[in-house]
Amino acid sequence: MTFNRRTFLGASAVVAAGLAAPMVRAQGKPRVVVIGGGAGGATAARYIAKDSKGEVDVTLIEPTRTYYTCFFSNLYLGGFKEMDDLGHTYGGLAAGGVNVVHDWAVGVDRDARTVSLAGGASLPYDKLILSPGIDFVDGAVEGWDLSAQNAMPHAYKGGSQTELLKAQLKAMPEGGTFAMVAPPNPYRCPPGPYERVSMVAHYLKANNPTAKIIVADPKAKFSKMALFQEGWNNHYSGMVDWIGEDFGGGNVSVDPAAMTVTIDGEETKVDVCNVIPAMKAGRIAELAGVTDGNWAPVNAADMSSKADPDIHVLGDASQQGDMPKSGFSANSQAKVCANAVRGALTGSKVFPAKFSNTCWSLIDADDGVKVGATYEATEEKIAKVDGFISQTGESSDVRKATYEESEGWYAGITADMFGASV
Structure with a gap:
């Protein structure tokens, strides 16, 4: 229909x-x-x-x-x-x-x-x-709780958190790194995190084309996966690095003070981190x-x-x-x-x-x-x-x-x- x-x-x-x-x-x-x-x-x-x-x-x-x-x-x-x-x-x-x-x-x-x-x-x-x-489930992401939502926004409730994430995106340095910690099932709007990756990539392609996006995901697959991955390849080739369950995407911790994300033991310094907890x-x-x-x-x-x-x-x-x-x-x-x-x-x-x-x-x-x-x-x-x-x-x-x-x-x-x- x-x-x-x-x-x-x-x-x-x-x-x-x-x-x-x-x-x-x-x-x-x-x-x-x-x-x-x-x-x-x-x-x-x-x-x-x-x-x-x-x-x-x-x-x-x-x-x-x-x-x-x-x-x-x-x-x-x-x-x-x-x-x-x-x-x-x-x-x-x-x-x-x-x-x-x-x-x-x-x-x-x-x-x-x-x-x-x-x-x-x-x-x-x-x-x-x-x-x-x-x-949000307390302790769902090691190193993150609601007291860290200004440093690492979830932006999964509409309003000020969404505005904050946009401001951080705009303030990223040239060639910087945007990280997302995706949620486990079940959660609000199954395609939502991946549409967000697409929209962040759209903004960065126009305003910060050498920037990178890292997605740490505890799931082996996600809603509309083939469609999103096709779109990322077509529109944002080389910009998005999705790390799923099979590659340690579920073994994640963050340090909001240091602005680091550790995925399966490997620590990465990031400029923006969007943590979407369980x-x-x-x-x-x-x-x-x-x-x-x-x-x-x-x-x-x-x-x-x-x-x-x-x-x-x-x-x-x-x-x-x-x-x-x-x-x-x-x-x-x-x-x-x-x-x-x-x-x-x-x-x-x-x-x-x-x-x-x-x-x-x-x-x-x-x-x-x-x-x-x-x-x-x-x-x-x-x-x-x-x-x-x-x-x-x-x-x-x-x-x-x-x-x-x-x-x-x-x-x-x-x-x-x-x-x-x-």
Whole structure:
């Protein structure tokens, strides 16, 4: 399927149009609290408020007033986007009936069904939706922790870290070395680190053509591997040195003070080091007691937690089966969840769960590639039904069309998340 803003929003409208009219609860409005205002949480909040036509009280908890998407942030590093292009506010959601609270959720009392906020408030809920994104596993990369994120940025949460990495990239000396420590599976956006390598290479080719890129990777293979390696050979020949598991890519330590990376015992002085550590569910999921230590297991039919049927977990934080951790996945899961939650609270019709995902990546100007699939809910997990992927050797026209499709999707999903007025 080819995506643009109109087709993405049109598909959403078809889902919404099929929903039955809500049934008013005699005891007053049921209450839904959503934690996390990204692709999962913002979408779920918007759809529950919109489709219930005011019959459900929806509150979204999100600390930031401007949300910067992690997806498409690599294009900022490559010079294809400005930071303002990635920033979105919550006025459209508020206008659509969502009570938007800019605060940190710091606790969940599952017995009392309340959420505690850093500002001191306590919010009751009938259903709680968690979409907190990712946090990082302590000690995942020897020598690195969050106290080192200014010296060696992760830039895997959109915003200031992305700007910092771009500033470091621009300040690299002529002929300098950019290093990346890639994450182990599973992690947010499987092609993301390799699109980042491509965008860094694109910038360096134009501004610092004798610079080098080293990638230390604990994996033997990665998403779209053949496509990226073909693109690196075509566009950035000799610039990128990918060191996978078979060559010691998983045996890595860093020294942020000395700006060194040691790969399988060999120390290298670098000018910029992008450390992307192992990941886990955002902290509030752990505080709510719905994780297995890293991720939050959920039921595929409605994204409800296996630990608590009144809590649903979306997007990157969830352990759901075959879907990758991506913005598209979170948005797709949010619509299934919103339908199920509204049905449980108002008696409206609940449709069988179906999911989809596409991940686009830009390798060079007008050289876009993609991978995607459709999924269904089984008793065990969200299971892949079929899939597609770009092919090596595609024409420049096909690759340009793929990139343009990604631009249409970005416009569509952000409108779907935050409301058409954003």
